[in-house]
Amino acid sequence: MESKNRLITTSRLKRITYLLFFLVFLTLLVALYIDSFLSIEPLASPSYSTLDQSWSLKIDGKEVANDLTLPFSIKEDKKGKTVSISRNLPSTYEHSHICFSTTTSMASIEILVDGNSIYSFNGDNTFWKHPILGGKAIHFTYLPDDSMGKEITLNYNFTSNNSVSGRICAPQIGTKTDLILSHLREWPALLFGFIFLLVGSLALFGSFFYDHKTERASLRYYGLLEIALGMWVFSQTASKFIIIRNPVLPMNFSILALFILPYVLIQYVRTSYTIIEKKTAPFYLFSLVFLSMFVVGGVAQFTGLFEYSDMLIFSGLALVIFIVSVTVVLGIDYFKGNRDLKSFLAAISVLFITVLAEEVLLILDISLHSALILHIGMTICGVILLVRTASVIASVRSLSVKENMLLELAFTDSLTGVNNRRSFDDFIDTVIHGEVDIDILGIIMCDINNLKKINDLYGHSAGDSILREFSRGLQSHLPESSTIYRIGGDEFVAIIPNITSEQLELTCKKVFTLSSASHIELFSVAIGTRLFIKQHTSDIITLIKEADKAMYECKAKMKNEEIENTLCDTEESDILNA
Template sequence: MSKIHRGMVLALAVLIIGVLVPTWIDVSNIEMVSIWDGEATSLRDGWTLSVDGVVLDDEFILPQVVKNLDLSGRRVTLSRTIPSSYTAIRSVLFRTSQKRVKVYVDDRLTYSYDGNIDNRRIGLIGLINHFVRLEEGDQGKRLNIELVSNTPRSSGQFYEVYFGTRTAQIRQLFSYDGFSLVIGVFMIINSVMTALIATRSLRNGKIYRGTLALSSIELCVGVWVCSGSMSTQLFIHNQLLLVVFAMTALYMFPVCVTWFVLSMYSIPNRRFFMVCAMFFPIAYIVVSALQLLGVITYLTVVIPLAVSLFLYTFTLLGAVFSAYRNGEKNAKPFLIASGFLVASIVGELTLLLLPHRTFINIQPLNIGVLIFGSILYAQILTQGVHFLEERGRKEYLQSLAYTDALTGLGNRRAFDEELIRLAKSDSEETSYGILVFDVNSLKQINDDYGHAEGDLVLRQIGRLLTSLYGTFAKIYRIGGDEFAVICGRCDQERMRGMEQSFNEAIAKKPFTVAFGSALSSLDRSDSSDSLYKLADRRMYRQKKTMKYDVRKEKVPNPASIDTVEHPR
């Protein structure tokens, strides 16, 4: 490390210790009220339930489901006195699945929402979070939440109402299912990363399609989890859009799983599963079309879809298990992962039957999704590492077959194959040039100074050609003392520049090199091979006019032939 460098490092250290550290300490001692202070309070009791102005229950408790009573299309009102015993009540948070919502404080309209369901073809609402701002002095006044539903099922569902600051309510929302949003986003990001790995590193490999299939599975699961999270509505306010995303992911999930299984394992009846998997996206298109026509909605076919998906999944798992029993040992991780996923779904459905939804209700599916994806990802990762190692070995062996060991340039085999490629190429690459080089009197150099010095000369020629032409041309060592350069899309001006730059560079060396060139657009050669032969003849014609003119007494010390590299 130089003195200047050490001085800069020392000055930076002094700056950090003497200025920044005291600043951090001083700032950290400043007491500020956190925006997350305070709690969102759920007021469950003390509500009055009215329908079209008639009181049905003056001791209504939230949350609650009113059964055996169709309230669709009727004006349902929840009313309660805003408590004055709480401080920092600035907002009301509640969720509904109603087509119209209005909130009054006494007789003042504070909030209004209209899903415009009567003018839309798609008769879906979804579960929506409503944040209602309260004014100073609203404590002690009467809060009236007026609801109008369009379906009997949603008309009787009443959720908790939270009072508090907006930030406290957001925290309450995240504490309920924010973890689902995190898991969903993680799966989507992981899906993108998996697809990038497949396209950049595993292309043309055996597990390429399997990795892309896993990426699509992660995408479907991530979209499904995010769409079902209430926290997602903080960023995407259109709940109907989330419903469409969720349905798309659900219908495409069996296709992606089938794609993964068929790509990774040898199972019986492959065509049968391919056809059955395509049933789901086709059904999705049909259901979406019928929904646009106002015949049905996604919710109408949820149960038939769930049953079909359940039956198909277990049929597919049965085929994978059969393949495992017959020797397909690679299928074991998939069976284990699917077992965790099925168990989590069963656990989720069981907990959803409980009378009240809590944080724990939504965790089994999240945990199952993580385990499912982790097991499959571990299998893909293991096989991907093996594939990359095998490909690396093959590329190394191939490089040995096409690389000159002494100079690191392409060898004669690589040169011949490039000529064949040029002969088959289209008209865009018809203008190309070939230069052939030959070291004069290499045998005499070997005799006078030894083969080590002769090899040193060859390596120096290789480095010289690479420095001159390596950025735009391909360079080869095609014989003992012969080199060749192929320049694609080469015109007469570039060829003259290449010849001139070589003459200037070789003039500084203690040895001479003969060369000849040929240009396809100028010499009108019938083929790349005949163009090479023309350049070779011109090289030998020049070679006859040159000689090894470095006399023995003027030949420099062998070690000075190349000041960059010395033989060991």
């Protein structure tokens, strides 16, 4: 009755708890609805203006175009030439203290108002042979108070002739806060970049805590893969300038990601999937070429032969070919029966689909800030590969547990649960080879008398029961540091580290009493002992033989009824030989 009342009370408390949580949630919704009508001035307002029209373009002082609309890309050779665009600023503007902002890539820039320089960025203070100005750089400068209506000129000096160089973006004017917040529209890329870097760093750091090589490798290369993606995503967003104003420094990580990605990807495949090595070996060698090209590019950039940015088109194309080739080879292996590869193929397929979606949006002139679809695709790809890595770790752990169980079975006596003869022989080998850091070992050899008679009279189940009972008794009477071995049908050995001769003698007396607790009168135990002292002798084999001999002498005396439940040797010096 009391139990029934307790169940009723518990049920009522649960219902009350659910009701309270519902009321808490309802109260929150009401509070949010009421507070949603509070209006406050937003951080960003559409008060900045984009100066995208009415520009004139000159190259080395020669007018090339009039009434130009930005953005605009210069296709002809421009390296070493001065490219200028100019137009008049608006005659009036609603704010004072106006900020001017523009974006460059692979170019120095100087901004002039009516021929007077107000800002310059040229990258001369570097150790490279030529200034390296790759990567998107956002520039901010305040316009003089009397600038409105005057001519503004932007002089560019591009550092490369490659196809991604020569782009001139439309400048903006407004308050600096509004201009900065306008660039923060790309914050999702910053978030995705940080997530990739965080997950990759945690995976890489966590890999050091795994003992098995396969676990470590799979998690390590997954972490490096995520870090490479994170470096690339982080360096591509303008929002990074909230954290770091140096426009070129993040570009180094972007280029590094490009060149290490093949190596990390193929190593992840090799360590996370079962696949014939000769199928991945060519890709591994090709990935080493990518790594070497990063070093070659650095040397070439330092000496002024060419820049990393000059390698981007070729390297990007080579990377695409590499990934497609790996996917094709693994796809063929999948259709031949290697079903584990489906996770990798699914991850790469998601990545390809999102890249294709971004390209379609570009063709349709639909712009999503921060390549959101691509970053979502990268995230899904990362999750799929993380699940695979978790599966690898779980599989290795399961296999390790099975191996330990088999190992335990191989070294454990199935009837009594103590160590078996094989385990005893291995232990003796470790002592002989000096692998056991113990100076004193007590050796107790035990033999159960009359076991055959017990089996004949009471059945083998009774004999088995005696063996189990004796092994449990040994475990309870010996020190915790002891190890027990069953080395024969009715023979046991106990090894006790760091024990004195007096303690060993006392332990033997306890072992003798085990037979008195049994309901079978025929059950008795013969014992022989020796004390191994490393300082006096290294020949443990001889001592074991002496203990075994002493045990059989004890057994003979017990058989002749000369002794009963007492030590076979009357003198301690005869029993304990150091």
